Amino acid sequence: MIVSTVRLPSVDSTNTWALNWLRSATDEQLERELPKVVIADQQTAGRGRHGKSWFASDDGLACTLITNASPELLSIAVGVALAEAIEMVAGPTTVHLKWPNDVWMNGCKVAGILIERHGDASHESDAVFAIGIGCNLGKHPELDQISGGVPPTSILNATGRLISKDQLLDTLGLHLLEVIGEVAEQPNDVVQRFENRNVLRGQNVRCMIGGQTVEGVCDGLHRDGSLVLRTASGLQTCSSGEVQQVRSRPLG
Known part of the structure; x- marks a missing residue:
């Protein structure tokens, strides 16, 4: 269960706030307050992976879950949980996933995930993560704000249903913790649930492997x-x- 919640009228980034809080938190605070959710009514400088920006409308969900977790399959689990939570509140609809961290509806990006680790990476059992999520609910940013050429959408555009921040968060918070916990018991099941939504499977893709640009056909996910x-x-x-x-x- 979510133990504590912080709601901020305005913040540059919920992940930045979370990491700053973690740097000053005592062990007693961590024990007492985690898992903790940070939610912003307005996020002014949301961050994505590799230094990219996350542009969100004021009516979008911008939040960060601070929790202890194993790094194994964490990104996969978070993607699955977010996709399933959107379907729970906005269904009937199908939500897809673009590895490693994008959530798609109708071929467009509706949400993104940024996972950042706090503390010493050598202590696996004590790992604390700031799991940032941005999701377009009613409005969405303009295409020229988005890098990578993937058109944006919102849950409203994709389904015709206007979902509030609290509606999605009420389902998402608990489901995130459930799926993260399932990784330890049923890792193959969680990977398969991602695979069932994998928009890249069978597609020609390009990525960096060992410092080299590699092109090929996506064959799906490895069990790791x-x-x-x-x-x-x-x-x-x-x-x-x-x-x-x-x-x-x-x-060839």
Whole structure:
């Protein structure tokens, strides 16, 4: 269950606020207040992965879950939980996932995820994460604000249903913790639930592997959550970084 909630009228980034709070929090505070949700009524400088910005309308959900978790399959679990939570509150609808951290509806991006770790990476059992989520509910940013050329959408545009921040958060907070917990018991099930929504499967993609640009056909997910590419030189796995769809062309 969510133990504590902070609601901020305005903040630059809920993840930045969360990380600043973690730096000053005592062990007693962490024990007493986690899992903790930080939600912003207005986010002025949302952050995405690799230094990108997350542009959100004032009516969008901008929040961060601060919790202890295992890093194993965490990004996969968060994506699954967010997609399933949107379906729970806005269904009947289908939500898809673009590895590693984008949530799509009707071929457009509706939400993004930014996971940042606090503390010493060598202490796996004590890992605390700030899990940031931005989701367009009624409005969405203009296309020229979005990098990567993926058109934006909102839950309202995709489904015709206007969902409030609190409606989505009430379902999302608990479901996030449930799916993160399921990774320890049923890792293959969580990976498969992501795979069932994987928009890249069967698509020609480009990513960085071992410092080299690699192109191939996405063959799905490995059980460790990495992306498997079928290339001219055989199967390769991409564990991190950006993945771009490219025009189809024969291998070899």
